[in-house]
Amino acid sequence: MPPAKKEVRPSSRGGRARTPAFVKNLRGVKNWKEAREWLEWRGIEDIECITPDQAGVARGKMMPSKKFTSNTSLALPSAVFMMTISGGYPENSNGFSYPEDDGDLKLMPDLSTLSVVPWESDPTAQVICDLVHQDGRSVEFTPRNVLKxxxxxxxxxxxxxxxxxxxxxxxxxxxxxxxxxxxxxxxxxxxxxxxxxxxxxxxxxxxxxxxxxxxxxxxxxxxxxxxxxxxxxxxxxxxxxxxxxxxxxxxxxxxxxxxxxxxxxxxxxxxxxxxxxxxxxxxxxxxxxxxxxxxxxxxxxxxxxxxxxxxxxxxxxxxxxxxxxxxxxxxxxxxxxxxxxxxxxxxxxxxxxxxxxxxxxxxxxxxxxxxxxxxxxxxxxxxxxxxxxxxxxxxxxxxxxxxxxxxxxxxxxxxxxxxxxxxxxxxxxxxxxxxxxxxxxxGQSFAATYAAIKRAEFETFMEVISPWEREYLLLNV
The missing domain is CATH 3.30.590.10 (Glutamine synthetase/guanido kinase, catalytic domain)
Incomplete structure (x- = not known):
């Protein structure tokens, strides 16, 4: 929870101004100006810029809050969204082609999702991000964009x-x-x-x-x-x-x-x-x-x-x-x-x-x-x-x-x-x-990527010998 704050603070004219209502929002602000004040009011030191991968796992970057609000460009490798749950990568097949350059995708924070991370010991916030290409086009195969x-x-x-x-x-x-x-x-x-x-x-x-x-x-x-x-x-x-x-x-x-x-x-x-x-x-x-x-x-x-x-x-x-x-x-x-x-x-x-x-x-x-x-x-x-x-x-x-x-x-x-x-x-x-x-x-790009990942995950699973096999096959076949 945010630290106790006074309801008023000195204004630039020497008077007293009320704390803007939006800084007390538990979740979300409208723009970067509001984001800066929201973070300052809570004394937030770090911010997690996160996005779901194909498995729904949070991927992203962590940084000081001052850097977050200073027009910093954030990016993740495209391969992050082509990875299996075990950390492997699928082969090129059935319309899926792994990018040779593994180029960066830009993280675009959705400020309406800004909130604190209450389990962290240091004051920390989080924001969910969308992914776009370097030219601003939406990335078709990332999960949040698929739903959108x-x-x-x-x-x-x-x-x-x-x-x-x-x-x-x-x-x-x-x-x-x-x-x-x-x-x-x-x-x-x-x-x-x-x-x-x-x-x-x-x-x-x-x-x-x-x-x-x-x-x-x-x-x-x-x-x-x-x-x-x-x-x-x-x-x-x-x-x-x-x-x-x-x-x-x-x-x-x-x-x-x-x-x-x-x-x-x-x-x-x-x-x-x-x-x-x-x-x-x-x-x-x-x-x-x-x-x-x-x-x-x-x-x-x-x-x-x-x-x-x-x-x-x-x-x-x-x-x-x-x-x-x-x-x-x-x-x-x-x-x-x-x-x-x-x-x-x-x-x-x-x-x-x-x-x-x-x-x-x-x-x-x-x-x-x-x-x-x-x-x-x-x-x-x-x-x-x-x-x-x-x-x-x-x-x-x-x-x-x-x-x-x-x-x-x-x-x-x-x-x-x-x-x-x-x-x-x-x-x-x-x-x-x-x-x-x-x-x-x-989206065809998503479909090809997702199918390739699932086939690769199945092949990884097939490499594992289960207790059932050891119990019933070891001494009987």
Whole structure:
């Protein structure tokens, strides 16, 4: 939190002037002049200029705040956004070509995201940056720009998408040796946390001090948590965010992940967003609620004047049903992600939709007509929030543009039926590369880069020999 400051300070005329209101904003300023005063009022010494890479990892540079506000040019190598999760690089193939010069991309701070870094001991701030080429052109293949591209496609049609993500994650004991399985943490009771504690207040209370830090860190950054619950898994929590603009909500998820990890480390615990971190426990999802607003009227286009469903709502669902399997690599981006998508589990393995049915991929929650929305229950919490939101909104927009009719709503249990989704990372990449409508909307440069990265990650995974292989093959084959 900012240090205590007086409400007035001497003016240049010898009088007393009130502190400008904007310097007290927890999040964001309008221009560089305001940024300078905002940083000075808080006594900020350092600033982190960050941007999400393809995995959603924060990349960037740190510098003294005075240098930040002095027209300093910031840049990162383009290779940063072509790197696998393990630090490798893909081969040139299928439209992807690694730049021979590995030229710089310019970091352009988005001052509306300026906030403090509350877990740092020295006064530190952070700002999320966009990437542009040296001539000022937007970099097509960086995640924040991919989402902005999809939002712009809605705006061209006079529409404004609204989203609300829900993020599940696990708290686990520290595990310095990756050869050992993850285990649930010990709560305030002194016992390891067990499963079956869905919506348990006592389960949440096991981590009171850690959760208090999550709330305090979030409040300091101007991040608003709607609700927090204990999920079904042992030490599994879920945070729900208030609905809003897709880019702003992706920024919040990006920062929330940093915040939750830091709060957990403060309490000698790991927070993980792996899709399936513990064998035998439920996976972690990032459900996405979506509605579309007509910019002229401010009305939800999913509801007509009488409160009924519109054709646009059906077409949005139809687009999700047809194209989400092809975009699955953006919702389930790692080999581990597919361990969550199994039959009869809490995660959907189908492309069906229904009313308040949690066994289908696309659920229509109960709401009034103004709040009519569609929940995409397929994404896992390991997904890059910018890319997951971009892909989900892109699938719905293609459906509305091409007037794709949905199937009939499902009224029964659907996640025990035949699996409709790709079962592996490579299969998902193949479907992604074959969907021209999706690639055109997301950007061909991004699609080629992302597919190449995922293929390279799969090949790296295939070099690892698992405990299952040693247990069942070592002495039996």
């Amino acid at each position: 591209r999809v939002v712009a496609a809605y705006e061209k049609r006079g529409l404004r998408p609204v989203v609300a993500p829900e993020i599940e994650f696990y708290l686990v004991r520290k595990n310095p040796d990756p050869d050992y399985p993850l285990t649930p943490p010990v709560g305030r009771s002194g016992r390891p946390i067990g499963g079956g504690a869905g919506y348990s207040i006592a389960g949440v209370n096991e981590f009171d001090e850690l959760i208090d830090d999550i709330y305090h860190f979030s409040e300091s950054q101007g991040l608003e948590i709607d609700t927090l619950i204990h999920e079904e898994g042992a030490g599994q929590l879920e945070i729900n965010l208030r609905h809003g603009d897709p880019v702003e909500l992706a920024d919040q998820v990006f920062l929330f992940k940093r915040t939750i990890r830091e709060a957990a480390l403060k309490h000698e615990t790991y927070a993980t967003f792996m899709a399936k971190p513990i064998q035998g426990q439920p996976g972690s999802a990032m459900h996405i609620h979506q509605s579309i607003i007509d910019k002229k009227t401010g009305r939800n286009v999913f509801s007509d004047a009488d409160g009924g469903e519109t054709e646009a709502f059906g077409h949005f669902i139809g687009g999700m049903q047809k194209h989400v399997p092809n975009a699955l690599v953006m919702f389930a981006p790692y080999v581990n992600s597919y361990r969550r998508l199994t039959q009869a589990a809490s995660a959907p393995v189908n492309t069906k939709w229904g009313y308040d049915n949690r066994t289908v991929a696309f659920r229509v929650p109960r709401s009034d007509p103004a709040g009519r929305r569609l929940e995409n229950r397929i994404p896992s919490s390991d997904a890059n929030p910018y890319l997951a939101l971009a892909a989900s909104l892109a699938c719905g927009l293609i459906g509305m543009s091409k007037q794709i009719a949905p199937d009939t709503a499902v009224l029964t249990t659907a996640n025990e039926d035949e699996i409709d989704l790709p079962r592996s990372l490579l299969e998902a990449v193949d479907l992604f590369e074959a969907d021209e409508d999706l690639k055109d909307l997301l």
